[in-house]
Amino acid sequence: MTKTKRIVIVGGVAAGASAAARARRLSEHAEIILIERGPDVSFANCGLPYFIGGEIKQRDALAVQTPQTLKAMLALDVRTSTEAVAIDRTGKRLQVRSLASGTEEWLAYDKLVLAPGAMPLRPPLPGIDDPRIFTLRSLQDMDRIKAAAATAQRIAVIGAGFIGLEMAEQFVHLGKQVALAEMLDQILPPLDHSMTLLMEDELRRHQVELILGDGIESFSGEPSLTCRLKSGRTISADLVVLSIGVRPDTALAKAAGLELGPRGHICVNGFMQTSDPDIYAAGDAVEVKDFVSGAPRAVPLGGPANRQGRLAADHIFRPEQTKPYTGALGTAIVRAFDVAAGLTGWSEKRLLAAKRPFRSVTVNDNHHAGYYPGAKPMLLKLLWEPETGRVLGAQATGFLGVDKRLDVLATAIAGGLTIDDLAQLELAYAPPFGSAKDIVNLAAFTACNARDGLVTPIDTISDDPLVQVVDTRPGSLVQAHPLTQVRSINIPLTALRQRLGELDRNRPVVTVCAFGKTAYFAARILAQNGFQVSTLTGGIRAHFDPRTPAKLPTP
Numbered sequence: 001m002t003k004t005k006r007i008v009i010v011g012g013v014a015a016g017a018s019a020a021a022r023a024r025r026l027s028e029h030a031e032i033i034l035i036e037r038g039p040d041v042s043f044a045n046c047g048l049p050y051f052i053g054g055e056i057k058q059r060d061a062l063a064v065q066t067p068q069t070l071k072a073m074l075a076l077d078v079r080t081s082t083e084a085v086a087i088d089r090t091g092k093r094l095q096v097r098s099l100a101s102g103t104e105e106w107l108a109y110d111k112l113v114l115a116p117g118a119m120p121l122r123p124p125l126p127g128i129d130d131p132r133i134f135t136l137r138s139l140q141d142m143d144r145i146k147a148a149a150a151t152a153q154r155i156a157v158i159g160a161g162f163i164g165l166e167m168a169e170q171f172v173h174l175g176k177q178v179a180l181a182e183m184l185d186q187i188l189p190p191l192d193h194s195m196t197l198l199m200e201d202e203l204r205r206h207q208v209e210l211i212l213g214d215g216i217e218s219f220s221g222e223p224s225l226t227c228r229l230k231s232g233r234t235i236s237a238d239l240v241v242l243s244i245g246v247r248p249d250t251a252l253a254k255a256a257g258l259e260l261g262p263r264g265h266i267c268v269n270g271f272m273q274t275s276d277p278d279i280y281a282a283g284d285a286v287e288v289k290d291f292v293s294g295a296p297r298a299v300p301l302g303g304p305a306n307r308q309g310r311l312a313a314d315h316i317f318r319p320e321q322t323k324p325y326t327g328a329l330g331t332a333i334v335r336a337f338d339v340a341a342g343l344t345g346w347s348e349k350r351l352l353a354a355k356r357p358f359r360s361v362t363v364n365d366n367h368h369a370g371y372y373p374g375a376k377p378m379l380l381k382l383l384w385e386p387e388t389g390r391v392l393g394a395q396a397t398g399f400l401g402v403d404k405r406l407d408v409l410a411t412a413i414a415g416g417l418t419i420d421d422l423a424q425l426e427l428a429y430a431p432p433f434g435s436a437k438d439i440v441n442l443a444a445f446t447a448c449n450a451r452d453g454l455v456t457p458i459d460t461i462s463d464d465p466l467v468q469v470v471d472t473r474p475g476s477l478v479q480a481h482p483l484t485q486v487r488s489i490n491i492p493l494t495a496l497r498q499r500l501g502e503l504d505r506n507r508p509v510v511t512v513c514a515f516g517k518t519a520y521f522a523a524r525i526l527a528q529n530g531f532q533v534s535t536l537t538g539g540i541r542a543h544f545d546p547r548t549p550a551k552l553p554t555p
């Protein structure tokens with residue numbers, strides 16, 4: 001008779017619960033023990049901000065599973081309020097401690113899965129221990145913040161990453177005065193700056209006091225808390241939420257001598273095995289292969305954590321059939337009020353920092369056919385490898401349909417598609433859903449045109465007085481929305497062929513328009529008439545007026 005396998009899993013939320021559930025589906029006979037330090041398992045951490053803000057009404061909805069349902073459905077031995085404290089790798093045992101009674105015991109394992117996640121950063125700043133300063137990771141953190149917010153008037157959110165933005169939005173929904181401070185000079189640090197402007201505008205439109213380029217230095221004061229920033233500026237608040245990043249919860253793995261990466265993440269191979277092949281690790285605590293570069297990278301996101309936990313269980317029970325982890329793209333999205341923004345793959349700043357060759361275009365179009373009611377503008381940035389045309393990354397921001405484009409582009413990167421492939425991509429189209437030439441196609445057309453030298457896209461307009469900036473919008477539009485930021489001459493596209501004589505062929509020309517489309521058409525006319533011409537990528541609206549939908553000719 002074959003011996004029953006015993007799988008012990010540390011961490012009972014995203015990666016740990018996924019590993020446990022998959023393990024049970026693959027083996028009805030395995031003994032599966034789930035160890036969780038907190039009182040809850042398998043809860044929806046991503047939903048925590050929305051319960052605080054009241055968008056999710058039922059607290060129970062966040063408990064995706066309970067120890068009881070996991071036991072009933074999956075026959076798991078779930079031990080909550082229990083901490084894993086030591087690993088004896090030679091003896092293949094895990095030491096656990098009951099947080100209620102303090103009793104300790106050793107659990108033998110055949111395979112151990114570590115899914116301990118990451119904890120919010122809480123740097124040792126003066127005043128950091130003030131009880132009005134919160135971080136958000138667990139249901140208990142959520143309850144504490146919700147209770148404190150009930151009586152708070154003014155709330156400071158420190159850190160304008162994904163969670164910081166969600167919290168700021170939810171506090172505004174609660175009618176609070178919200179200040180959002182970020183050390184970098186932009187919100188959403190993983191994105192390129194220009195792709196965050198629409199959301200910055202949206203935050204300000206909702207009276208969020210946005211403070212950029214100013215990190216937190218200390219906290220002090222009574223009765224209200226004073227947050228002092230590096231510049232000397234202060235924010236007075238009744239409650240502070242710190243969301244400045246996370247660090248892997250890997251003390252246990254470190255003490256056991258497992259190989260760790262430079263920032264303390266557990267190193268794993270493609271099957272989620274650590275440096276000890278009987279110990280697997282998954283989720284926020286690990287660094288995995290980056291899809292684009294192949295180098296190790298930590299990607300603390302829910303999707304990867306769930307899939308990695310599943311993969312670990314697969315490899316435990318079906319090693320032969322298991323396909324290795326293909327790598328993380330870091331696909332992420334966030335909403336603040338009516339605006340969404342997100343990315344997949346590599347950003348321009350990441351590519352620049354890695355000194356990796358790339359080209360990029362930014363296009364601006366409606367999320368569905370412009371003539372169909374409700375069209376909303378969207379900005380999409382596409383980055384690709386010059387030599388192969390392979391897509392390296394994409395970012396999108398807009399009001400509707402941002403998620404769909406990011407998902408298409410994430411799939412494209414995962415499939416190794418090129419800008420030529422994207423130009424040919426056949427996507428679902430009817431006027432309420434998209435355009436006959438979807439913005440993804442449009443970005444690819446522009447990219448192919450740039451590669452083929454049919455257009456020279458630029459991101460900023462030079463202030464060189466020799467440069468002739470030609471605004472190709474209709475005169476009425478220019479009157480209504482004048483381009484005040486640069487000196488320009490208005491030659492509407494329809495008049496350009498007749499008015500070529502107004503331009504000097506010996507001086508460079510930049511064409512601009514609302515969305516970048518007519519400026520491109522104009523550039524083609526000019527280039528074929530001997531002008532040296534470049535085009536403002538994404539159009540004026542990407543830079544100055546991103547809210548108004550375009551009235552463009554539609555097929």
Ligand SMILES: Cc1cc2nc3c(=O)[nH]c(=O)nc-3n(C[C@H](O)[C@H](O)[C@H](O)COP(=O)(O)OP(=O)(O)OC[C@H]3O[C@@H](n4cnc5c(N)ncnc54)[C@H](O)[C@@H]3O)c2cc1C
Binds near residue numbers: 010037048085283302
């Ligand atoms: C507020 C918030 C919003 C988020 N929103 C999103 C989102 O919208 N999209 C997205 O992709 N991701 C989001 N995330 C990130 C996502 O939740 C994480 O990437 C994911 O939960 C990581 O899963 P994990 O299993 O590695 O860690 P966790 O889900 O954190 O679970 C780890 C568990 O291990 C337990 N543990 C640790 N050490 C021990 C030990 N020694 N003994 C016993 N138990 C231990 C911990 O108590 C914890 O419960 C959000 C996270 C937060 C906090």
